[in-house]
Amino acid sequence: MSSEKETNKSWGGRFSEATDTFVARFTASVDFDQRLYAQDIQGSIAHATMLASVGVLTEEEKDQIIEGLSDIKAEIEAGQFAWSVELEDVHMNIEAALTRRIGITGKKLHTGRSRNDQVATDIRLYLRDQIDVIAAELTRLQKGVLALAEKEAETIMPGFTHLQTAQPVTFGHHLMAWYEMLNRDYGRLMDCRKRANQSPLGAAALAGTSYPINRELSSELLGFSQPTRNSLDSVSDRDFAIEFSAFAALLLTHMSRASEELVLWTSAQFNFIELPDRFCTGSSIMPQKKNPDVPELVRGKSGRVNGNLVSLLTLMKSQPLAYNKDNQEDKEPLFDSVDTVRDCLRAFADMVPAIVANRDVMYEAAKRGFSTATDLADYLVRKGIPFRDSHEIVGSAVAKGVAEKRDLSDMSLEELQAFSPEIQADVFDVLTLEGSVAARAHLGGTAPAQVRAAIADAKNALDQR
Numbered sequence: 450m451s452s453e454k455e456t457n458k459s460w461g462g463r464f465s466e467a468t469d470t471f472v473a474r475f476t477a478s479v480d481f482d483q484r485l486y487a488q489d490i491q492g493s494i495a496h497a498t499m500l501a502s503v504g505v506l507t508e509e510e511k512d513q514i515i516e517g518l519s520d521i522k523a524e525i526e527a528g529q530f531a532w533s534v535e536l537e538d539v540h541m542n543i544e545a546a547l548t549r550r551i552g553i554t555g556k557k558l559h560t561g562r563s564r565n566d567q568v569a570t571d572i573r574l575y576l577r578d579q580i581d582v583i584a585a586e587l588t589r590l591q592k593g594v595l596a597l598a599e600k601e602a603e604t605i606m607p608g609f610t611h612l613q614t615a616q617p618v619t620f621g622h623h624l625m626a627w628y629e630m631l632n633r634d635y636g637r638l639m640d641c642r643k644r645a646n647q648s649p650l651g652a653a654a655l656a657g658t659s660y661p662i663n664r665e666l667s668s669e670l671l672g673f674s675q676p677t678r679n680s681l682d683s684v685s686d687r688d689f690a691i692e693f694s695a696f697a698a699l700l701l702t703h704m705s706r707a708s709e710e711l712v713l714w715t716s717a718q719f720n721f722i723e724l725p726d727r728f729c730t731g732s733s734i735m736p737q738k739k740n741p742d743v744p745e746l747v748r749g750k751s752g753r754v755n756g757n758l759v760s761l762l763t764l765m766k767s768q769p770l771a772y773n774k775d776n777q778e779d780k781e782p783l784f785d786s787v788d789t790v791r792d793c794l795r796a797f798a799d800m801v802p803a804i805v806a807n808r809d810v811m812y813e814a815a816k817r818g819f820s821t822a823t824d825l826a827d828y829l830v831r832k833g834i835p836f837r838d839s840h841e842i843v844g845s846a847v848a849k850g851v852a853e854k855r856d857l858s859d860m861s862l863e864e865l866q867a868f869s870p871e872i873q874a875d876v877f878d879v880l881t882l883e884g885s886v887a888a889r890a891h892l893g894g895t896a897p898a899q900v901r902a903a904i905a906d907a908k909n910a911l912d913q914r
């Protein structure tokens with residue numbers, strides 16, 4: 450009867466006219482949620498198995514359902530499945546296909562379940578899978594950063610504040626700063642995984658179900674750590690999607706900052722590093738150009754990932770409990786952040802270890818900016834001069850260097866003594882770039898020995914993941 454009205458077969462019973470064709474398309478999600486097909490089938494198999502274990506389905510019915518679903522999965526993966534917008538979403542497409550295949554038993558699969566707990570289950574399973582892929586890529590990137598940091602542990606470059614040369618640092622130390630940022634991102638991702646990895650299955654539409662279900666079993670079958678605790682919350686909660694999006698936004702913020710540095714450093718003005726040609730593109734009009742497109746694009750993509758976070762926060766902020774159709778809008782921003790993070794991590798993990806440092810250029814740049822002025826001031830303090838006075842003395846010496854275009858370390862002892870008689874021959878130990886970085890030998894400092902220690906600690910930590 451319902452087929453005569455051409456209403457949706459899953460819920461057409463109480464309807465007297467078919468859905469407007471535009472409305473059917475407008476309300477459908479199958480174009481984008483079909484990517485959840487594997488998790489949808491995985492969730493249905495667990496649900497059917499649980500139903501059989503409590504006697505709601507017979508063993509035979511359960512086996513028929515599992516076989517049918519497995520065949521459908523193969524059909525989808527072979528590209529032979531015909532998705533239908535009339536069937537609205539991935540869940541109803543698969544359920545209808547099951548019934549076409551195995552007949553009346555297919556209609557029993559949805560016992561004690563609603564699309565509301567089904568979709569929440571599917572997204573959690575999907576996100577958990579993607580988190581594991583992303584965690585592996587993030588670890589690969591961190592290893593790439595460590596490999597480059599190890600190579601460049603002794604390489605001296607200017608450290609900046611206000612993008613003005615401040616004090617010399619080692620390139621390895623700078624890279625280990627990137628490592629720390631990424632390490633916090635990894636921690637956030639693992640934290641997000643804990644809350645995503647819980648089973649909402651059994652919450653049904655919103656209130657639970659009157660069947661004697663075993664939520665612990667379906668949770669366990671799906672590899673979740675535990676069932677969620679409240680049925681209303683289970684179908685309405687999308688915190689896991691927001692938490693992932695927040696992780697993604699912050700990760701991309703970090704990668705965007707690193708990208709900005711790479712773009713600056715590859716410019717002719719800095720010329721600190723070379724990116725291999727395979728990560729760059731040319732210009733159709735200017736033959737000399739080699740553009741750092743990969744870092745530029747990563748910097749640009751941070752925008753959409755931030756947008757996705759704001760989309761999801763805004764999506765949820767006014768929804769009364771429990772499920773609302775609004776929630777269908779959770780998928781595209783989440784999928785987009787997942788895809789963007791995966792691509793950006795892949796590009797960076799391939800590119801970073803292939804960065805080549807122009808060590809001489811970095812060294813000369815550190816020398817040009819009076820980066821050891823603080824070291825001279827500290828030296829005078831050690832000779833008994835109050836810091837404010839030594840700051841003044843060094844300022845005068847820098848003024849002379851600026852006027853004569855010479856670094857402090859290029860001045861003779863006599864010239865330096867004109868600024869303070871406390872200056873002795875040992876001043877050159879601190880005025881050199883090597884002396885300056887080596888002196889910062891405490892935990893977290895830029896001395897090559899400390900950088901190597903930080904790398905060793907990081908390697909140990911990564912080995913334990």
Ligand code: ARG
Pocket residue numbers: 478482537538564565568772774776777778
């Ligand atoms: N396509 C829907 C979504 O993505 C599935 C759940 C629909 N539930 C409902 N009661 N209309 O959220």
